[in-house]
Amino acid sequence: MDGVHDLGGRHGLGAIRPEADEPVFHADWERSVLVMFPAMAMAGAFNLDQFRAGMEQIPPAEYLSSTYYEHWMHSMIRHGVEAGIFDPEDLERRTQHYLEHPEEAAPKAAKPEMVETLRQLIPSGDDYRREVEAAPVFDVGDQVRVRPEVSTTHTRRAGYVRGRVGDIVAAHGAYVYPDSNALGLGEDPHHLYTVRFDATELWGDEPGAANAVIHIDLWEPYLVRV
Amino acid sequence: MSVEHDTTAATTEDERIAARVKAMEAILVEKGLIGTDAIDYMSSVYEKEVGPQLGAKIVARAWTDPEFKQRLLADGTQACKEVGVSGMQGEEMIVLENTDAVHNVVVCTLCSCYPWPVLGLPPNWYKYPAYRSRTVRDPRGVLAEFGLRLPDSVEVRVWDSSAELRYWVLPQRPAGTDGFTEEQLAELVTRDCMIGVTEALRPDPAKA
Numbered sequence: 001m002d003g004v005h006d007l008g009g010r011h012g013l014g015a016i017r018p019e020a021d022e023p024v025f026h027a028d029w030e031r032s033v034l035v036m037f038p039a040m041a042m043a044g045a046f047n048l049d050q051f052r053a054g055m056e057q058i059p060p061a062e063y064l065s066s067t068y069y070e071h072w073m074h075s076m077i078r079h080g081v082e083a084g085i086f087d088p089e090d091l092e093r094r095t096q097h098y099l100e101h102p103e104e105a106a107p108k109a110a111k112p113e114m115v116e117t118l119r120q121l122i123p124s125g126d127d128y129r130r131e132v133e134a135a136p137v138f139d140v141g142d143q144v145r146v147r148p149e150v151s152t153t154h155t156r157r158a159g160y161v162r163g164r165v166g167d168i169v170a171a172h173g174a175y176v177y178p179d180s181n182a183l184g185l186g187e188d189p190h191h192l193y194t195v196r197f198d199a200t201e202l203w204g205d206e207p208g209a210a211n212a213v214i215h216i217d218l219w220e221p222y223l224v225r226v
Numbered sequence: 227m228s229v230e231h232d233t234t235a236a237t238t239e240d241e242r243i244a245a246r247v248k249a250m251e252a253i254l255v256e257k258g259l260i261g262t263d264a265i266d267y268m269s270s271v272y273e274k275e276v277g278p279q280l281g282a283k284i285v286a287r288a289w290t291d292p293e294f295k296q297r298l299l300a301d302g303t304q305a306c307k308e309v310g311v312s313g314m315q316g317e318e319m320i321v322l323e324n325t326d327a328v329h330n331v332v333v334c335t336l337c338s339c340y341p342w343p344v345l346g347l348p349p350n351w352y353k354y355p356a357y358r359s360r361t362v363r364d365p366r367g368v369l370a371e372f373g374l375r376l377p378d379s380v381e382v383r384v385w386d387s388s389a390e391l392r393y394w395v396l397p398q399r400p401a402g403t404d405g406f407t408e409e410q411l412a413e414l415v416t417r418d419c420m421i422g423v424t425e426a427l428r429p430d431p432a433k434a
Binding site: 005006007008009010011013014015016017018019022024025026027028029031032033034035036038039040042043052055064067068070073076077080085086090091094095096097098099102104105106107108109110111112114115118119121122123124125126127128129156158160172175176192194199202203206207208209210211212213214215216217218219 | 237240241242243244245246247248249250251252253254255256257258259260261262263264265266267268269271272273276277312313314315316317318335336337338343346347349350351353354355356357358359360362363364365366367368371372378379380381382383384385386387388389390391418
């Protein structure tokens with residue numbers, strides 16, 4: 001969707017503020033939220049594209065002013081409620097309880113089979129490449145235009161390249177199609193390409209973009225031949 | 227996650243979030259969907275085992291072993307597997323070589339895609355709006371903010387990670403490092419230079 005998460009090229013978002021010696025986690029709760037991702041995915045609450053789509057539903061002002069793991073929480077609660085894992089009233093009641101008793105920890109329980117699954121999953125991951133019978137429509141060297149239409153649902157067709165012309169520089173085979181997978185309509189794999197744009201095609205003669213090219217990975221249905 | 231901010235109580239937003247996460251965790255634990263041991267295990271993997279030191283070792287190896295470098299640039303995923311590095315959020319990795327003529331920099335404008343197996347979890351600045359919005363539009367300005375001023379003759383190549391391919395940068399080997407061991411070289415390779423916002427560190431002449 002054309003939400004505020006689609007940030008490429010927007011102005012006015014300020015300076016980048018790197019933090020010296022940044023810790024991996026800034027608070028204990030971030031550790032829990034990280035692991036809720038595989039836990040809730042394994043429980044069937046969301047796939048990766050649904051999870052991203054959930055973050056895109058955050059109201060814009062909140063999206064821009066909240067932290068990365070808060071975005072995760074938002075999507076987890078949204079999908080957790082839909083999947084029947086969280087009851088909003090129960091979640092609120094328990095939150096109030098922990099606010100009133102901040103010294104109290106969440107209950108502890110071991111789940112060794114999940115540790116074992118993570119031990120396998122972390123070094124292997126979850127491949128999104130798929131075999132398809134359809135031959136790729138485009139070849140390396142082809143000139144393509146990104147479809148300019150608005151998208152009202154999840155897509156990886158970033159706003160700043162829509163309607164713009166670029167060159168295919170790599171063809172990667174087929175991958176799960178986010179636009180379909182995010183809607184729970186199945187994986188519907190399509191061929192994926194890396195498309196290169198001259199900065200001048202995207203931004204005119206803005207000085208910061210001089211002698212620059214921008215690459216972005218785009219699925220076949222996003223593209224038309226020029 | 228509430229949008230109403232309670233200004234009367236002394237509760238900070240962080241306390242509010244911590245309470246909300248405890249509530250989520252309690253429900254997931256009670257339903258048998260998460261284990262406290264799993265939280266400890268996975269968070270410790272990314273705090274103690276998987277981080278930019280892995281990418282740094284691979285870069286140092288590529289600087290000293292031309293055949294490995296060739297394999298790394300041809301198929302980043304396989305070359306990383308050779309040295310035991312692979313996994314979640316880096317199922318397929320593409321390594322981009324910086325040269326005198328080309329400087330690569332990586333961003334994800336739509337979320338915060340990042341090659342976890344070689345760099346660990348991303349720093350906050352990589353995930354926040356300023357970097358994500360500006361890197362595709364004013365890459366030279368962004369690099370200058372990190373202290374890297376490139377001559378106009380150098381082509382800047384930006385890579386927006388919008389699919390499941392994960393990009394990272396093989397920086398140029400700094401001058402004055404002839405005779406350095408892989409371990410010494412790895413110390414010059416930072417997370418930031420593998421994102422492409424800086425160059426590798428120059429060796430300290432006092433130690434040379």
